[in-house]
Amino acid sequence: MFRFHIRIVLAFFAALLAGTVANAETLTETSPDGQITLTVSDDGGMARYALAYRGEAAIAPSQLGLLFRDHHGFDGHLAIAGSTRAASDSTWEQPWGERRVMRDNHRELAVTFAASEGPARSMTVRFRLFDDGVGFRYELQEQDALKGEVNVMEELTQFAVGEDTQAWWIPSGLFNRYEYIYRNGPASEVETAHTPITFRKASGVHFSIHEAALVDYSAMSLQQQRPGTLKARLSPRSDGALVQTTAPFHTPWRTIQIAPDAKGLINSGLILNLNEPNALGDVSWVEPGKYVGIWWAMHINERSWGHDGIHGATTEETKRYIDFAAEHGFNGVLVEGWNVGWDGDWYYNGALFRFAEAFPDFDLAELGAYAQSKGVRIIGHHETSGNITNYENQMEAAFDLYQKNGVATVKTGYVADAGRIARIDENGVPRYEWHDGQIMVDHHLRVVREAAKRHIAINPHEPVKDTGLRRTYPNWVSREGARGMEYNAWGSPPNPPSHEATLAFTRMLSGPMDFTPGIFDLRHNSRPPVRADIPRHDPENFAQTTLAKQLALYVVLYSPIQMAADLPENYAKRMDAFQFIKDVPTDWEESVALDGAVGEFVAIARKKRGSDEWFLGALTDENPRALTLKLDFLDPGRRYVAQVYRDGDKADWQTNPYDMAIYEQRVRAGETLTLPLASSGGAAIRFVPVGD
Ligand code: NOJ
Numbered sequence: 001m002f003r004f005h006i007r008i009v010l011a012f013f014a015a016l017l018a019g020t021v022a023n024a025e026t027l028t029e030t031s032p033d034g035q036i037t038l039t040v041s042d043d044g045g046m047a048r049y050a051l052a053y054r055g056e057a058a059i060a061p062s063q064l065g066l067l068f069r070d071h072h073g074f075d076g077h078l079a080i081a082g083s084t085r086a087a088s089d090s091t092w093e094q095p096w097g098e099r100r101v102m103r104d105n106h107r108e109l110a111v112t113f114a115a116s117e118g119p120a121r122s123m124t125v126r127f128r129l130f131d132d133g134v135g136f137r138y139e140l141q142e143q144d145a146l147k148g149e150v151n152v153m154e155e156l157t158q159f160a161v162g163e164d165t166q167a168w169w170i171p172s173g174l175f176n177r178y179e180y181i182y183r184n185g186p187a188s189e190v191e192t193a194h195t196p197i198t199f200r201k202a203s204g205v206h207f208s209i210h211e212a213a214l215v216d217y218s219a220m221s222l223q224q225q226r227p228g229t230l231k232a233r234l235s236p237r238s239d240g241a242l243v244q245t246t247a248p249f250h251t252p253w254r255t256i257q258i259a260p261d262a263k264g265l266i267n268s269g270l271i272l273n274l275n276e277p278n279a280l281g282d283v284s285w286v287e288p289g290k291y292v293g294i295w296w297a298m299h300i301n302e303r304s305w306g307h308d309g310i311h312g313a314t315t316e317e318t319k320r321y322i323d324f325a326a327e328h329g330f331n332g333v334l335v336e337g338w339n340v341g342w343d344g345d346w347y348y349n350g351a352l353f354r355f356a357e358a359f360p361d362f363d364l365a366e367l368g369a370y371a372q373s374k375g376v377r378i379i380g381h382h383e384t385s386g387n388i389t390n391y392e393n394q395m396e397a398a399f400d401l402y403q404k405n406g407v408a409t410v411k412t413g414y415v416a417d418a419g420r421i422a423r424i425d426e427n428g429v430p431r432y433e434w435h436d437g438q439i440m441v442d443h444h445l446r447v448v449r450e451a452a453k454r455h456i457a458i459n460p461h462e463p464v465k466d467t468g469l470r471r472t473y474p475n476w477v478s479r480e481g482a483r484g485m486e487y488n489a490w491g492s493p494p495n496p497p498s499h500e501a502t503l504a505f506t507r508m509l510s511g512p513m514d515f516t517p518g519i520f521d522l523r524h525n526s527r528p529p530v531r532a533d534i535p536r537h538d539p540e541n542f543a544q545t546t547l548a549k550q551l552a553l554y555v556v557l558y559s560p561i562q563m564a565a566d567l568p569e570n571y572a573k574r575m576d577a578f579q580f581i582k583d584v585p586t587d588w589e590e591s592v593a594l595d596g597a598v599g600e601f602v603a604i605a606r607k608k609r610g611s612d613e614w615f616l617g618a619l620t621d622e623n624p625r626a627l628t629l630k631l632d633f634l635d636p637g638r639r640y641v642a643q644v645y646r647d648g649d650k651a652d653w654q655t656n657p658y659d660m661a662i663y664e665q666r667v668r669a670g671e672t673l674t675l676p677l678a679s680s681g682g683a684a685i686r687f688v689p690v691g692d
């Protein structure tokens with residue numbers, strides 16, 4: 001500490017004597033494979049960084065810095081006062097995940113900038129360079145210049161991506177949180193963007209900006225500053241600051257994943273590598289699996305959350321789902337609408353929810369026992385409608401109740417317009433927060449920790465975005481945070497044919513998504529209503545995919561918990577296709593993205609954990625295409641029976657979505673396989689090894 005202070009003071013006087021401009025210093029470091037070059041400088045008294053990939057600029061020189069409300073910040077008059085370097089190459093294991101063994105091979109450069117005007121002070125920017133990208137974070141030591149409460153008022157971080165670089169993004173700061181259709185165009189057209197935001201350069205190099213380990217801070221989205229230069233935009237707190245903290249503190253990692261092609265981004269492990277190791281110890285109680293539930297019926301107005309004569313969550317109906325789950329090997333049954341609070345306009349009535357009080361037609365104790373007697377568990381639900389004080393007041397009792405009844409996973413929900421999370425502060429004052437502000441970042445972790453004490457896993461909808469915290473808290477199994485299947489029930493417009501081929505290269509880079517795939521009745525809103533006074537939604541709302549593409553989603557969109565979202569009676573009509581959903585696992589030894597183009601198509605292979613079976617999912621946008629895939633991911637020298645579920649020759653999402661070819665084919669590692677995909681179609685394959 002003492003030596004550190006001396007260095008700052010020396011650098012301060014050196015800067016005063018020499019003038020920062022004349023003595024500009026530049027430091028460089030490369031990724032372990034030498035393909036990524038980082039440059040850090042104090043040119044012009046500004047902290048700046050730049051990234052090049054294979055000699056081509058990815059991020060042109062871009063500013064670094066922070067501003068505070070009551071303290072001097074770090075924008076100009078900065079000089080590099082010191083730096084340290086390190087390197088590390090290790091492996092670690094995921095308790096569950098898209099791959100078991102993770103390699104963390106990185107070099108590190110930590111650069112300390114000291115200010116030459118105002119009070120003596122310094123900030124360190126720590127960079128980690130991996131072969132698949134770079135992360136950096138600000139670290140602020142305890143120092144005289146940062147005494148007391150520190151309110152971050154601006155983060156100056158820039159990402160100069162270039163005007164013409166192609167981008168895929170969703171806007172930030174709008175009412176629907178992360179639930180927007182992806183936009184695509186040159187980076188100069190981005191106004192605001194949530195992360196991950198994905199880019200493609202003319203050379204074919206792809207990169208994606210996001211963040212890792214978002215803890216006790218506000219989420220970062222991006223804003224266009226000058227054409228082609230995006231700037232960090234932290235979600236504000238209701239008290240005006242962006243972040244409230246005390247030194248020492250550090251920010252989350254700002255991440256830039258880089259790859260020579262689109263599929264390389266999916267194969268990156270950078271976000272998880274930048275998170276802290278498991279903090280929960282033995283997490284064998286976190287069980288990946290598949291579930292069905294009292295859910296889609298409500299979204300398509302077949303049933304209802306509240307009591308208007310078609311209540312979904314009744315004891316009898318839940319038993320029907322438990323029986324179906326047990327018969328077909330699912331380990332969970334989600335039940336929404338069982339607790340007091342759903343009657344009336346629940347979107348606006350968050351204060352009315354009672355999380356430990358059931359409606360009279362639902363018997364949690366009976367159902368918890370019934371489910372467990374059949375090897376199934378109820379999946380609990382806590383819809384808060386964005387009222388977090390009402391929820392936190394009841395949370396412990398609510399988790400206790402679930403634990404008592406064998407509930408091991410709880411889906412939470414924060415349905416409320418962005419910026420309309422309601423809470424009462426410590427002085428009794430009502431406030432509104434953003435879904436991705438510091439208050440909510442803290443709230444989600446409180447929920448996850450409280451649940452962990454009772455061996456319960458959490459799956460939030462309308463969440464804060466994923467930043468890889470499942471590594472530290474492995475009971476944070478999945479989340480929403482994008483347009484999921486529900487938009488095909490009532491979305492107006494529903495998700496377009498390019499949606500999932502975009503998600504794979506954008507939202508999915510952040511972590512698992514509870515997309516809830518597997519809709520088999522693709523024209524649900526064209527059916528007569530269950531009651532004349534409860535009309536169906538507009539028939540324009542339906543899943544704009546073929547049936548085969550619905551199956552492909554189980555492999556393409558990774559989540560350790562996957563729903564079979566449609567009604568049991570719709571699966572009963574297509575047991576041939578349903579067999580794939582029964583067979584596909586949700587926990588993987590290895591995952592390999594094979595091919596793809598952002599928003600156009602993607603093919604991913606995954607090896608089942610604890611088994612020699614492989615699975616493959618491929619899907620396309622509205623353009624039909626024949627995919628030729630090399631089966632070099634299969635174990636060398638082995639033969640397999642491929643159980644193929646693909647679009648039939650006449651399949652088309654608009655005119656003939658159900659046409660599907662299901663057949664077996666013998667294949668060997670290294671062979672090529674050609675898959676014809678229909679317009680908005682897909683293919684799903686299970687590879688079972690056979691003896692030679
Ligand atoms: C929105 C969620 O995304 C959906 O899954 C849920 O059914 C409703 N909110 C009600 O909680």
Ligand code: CA
Pocket residue numbers: 179461462480486
């Ligand atoms: Ca939602």
